[in-house]
Amino acid sequence: MKRSWIVYVSLMVAGAVSSAHADVEFVAPEKKAPAAKPAAAPTAAPAPAPAIAQKADMAPPVVPPGKQPPPPAAAPTATIATWWGHAAWIIQTPGGATIAIDPWLDNPMAPKVEQPKTLDAILVTHGHSDHVGNAADLAKKTGAKVITSYELTSLIGAANSEGMNIGGTVTVKDATIHLVEALHSSGFGQDKTGPKYGGPAMGFVIEVAKGPIIYHAGDTDVFAGMALIAERYHPTVALLPIGGHFTMDPTGAALATKMLKVKTVVPMHFGTFPILTGTPDELTAALKKQHVSAKVVEFRSGIGQTLK
Numbered sequence: 001m002k003r004s005w006i007v008y009v010s011l012m013v014a015g016a017v018s019s020a021h022a023d024v025e026f027v028a029p030e031k032k033a034p035a036a037k038p039a040a041a042p043t044a045a046p047a048p049a050p051a052i053a054q055k056a057d058m059a060p061p062v063v064p065p066g067k068q069p070p071p072p073a074a075a076p077t078a079t080i081a082t083w084w085g086h087a088a089w090i091i092q093t094p095g096g097a098t099i100a101i102d103p104w105l106d107n108p109m110a111p112k113v114e115q116p117k118t119l120d121a122i123l124v125t126h127g128h129s130d131h132v133g134n135a136a137d138l139a140k141k142t143g144a145k146v147i148t149s150y151e152l153t154s155l156i157g158a159a160n161s162e163g164m165n166i167g168g169t170v171t172v173k174d175a176t177i178h179l180v181e182a183l184h185s186s187g188f189g190q191d192k193t194g195p196k197y198g199g200p201a202m203g204f205v206i207e208v209a210k211g212p213i214i215y216h217a218g219d220t221d222v223f224a225g226m227a228l229i230a231e232r233y234h235p236t237v238a239l240l241p242i243g244g245h246f247t248m249d250p251t252g253a254a255l256a257t258k259m260l261k262v263k264t265v266v267p268m269h270f271g272t273f274p275i276l277t278g279t280p281d282e283l284t285a286a287l288k289k290q291h292v293s294a295k296v297v298e299f300r301s302g303i304g305q306t307l308k
Contacts (some may be wrong), residue, residue, distance in 0.1 A: 212308055
């Protein structure tokens with residue numbers, strides 16, 4: 001081979017080696033940077049409330065809060081009367097008044113339910129035990145005011161009481177209460193010296209604002225003054241005793257209904273004892289015989305009904 005070719009080949013080989021060196025240095029990997037320390041984990045957020053699955057057409061679910069005290073009972077939108085047997089009543093008015101009348105609430109005809117826990121007033125017509133009943137105990141438990149004759153208030157002994165007399169008027173929320181006469185006795189207590197004088201026997205007329213005018217006769221026979229009660233107070237509902245023996249019987253109650261000119265008569269004070277023989281059916285018959293159009297409304301013990 002000629003010398004010139006040998007020199008050329010030598011130069012080419014040297015160039016290739018040099019180029020390879022350059023390529024190797026160019027592609028050599030860079031040194032790795034030291035690994036960074038791991039960042040501190042962020043504070044965990046509170047776990048969300050569990051989701052409650054619901055259908056697309058359902059209202060969003062309401063998660064009930066913890067136990068809450070029950071809301072106070074709403075006042076009725078009408079006047080509600082509940083008979084507790086004998087002559088005992090609980091009257092509730094639209095204005096929120098709750099009134100007990102002659103509260104012998106454990107009499108033989110009383111409903112087997114819890115006695116009222118809330119009362120605004122307790123009306124007592126006279127001193128006999130079947131009408132005074134649980135007045136003192138109820139007044140102590142509920143703070144209700146006892147409204148009765150002047151003499152009887154001290155004998156009952158309630159801390160909150162108002163002694164009044166026939167012709168007096170007192171207001172309890174939306175109820176205006178008038179004290180009227182009755183034809184009966186009013187001895188209180190059964191000790192060795194005999195009953196104490198408990199003042200006059202009375203009835204009550206309760207005028208409910210935008211509601212009925214209720215006449216609770218207490219224990220009485222029919223008497224001429226019932227015509228004056230009708231003329232002065234215009235009762236629409238009469239709660240009348242019909243049992244006889246201690247009070248008027250159904251015939252007397254029919255005449256009382258006629259004199260009072262009421263639209264509705266509700267019989268009471270019957271059947272508690274065998275001696276109280278008058279019945280609502282006999283009252284209905286007596287009203288028909290005397291051509292009195294008032295409607296007889298019978299109450300079942302413990303069942304509230306609307307009075308109009």
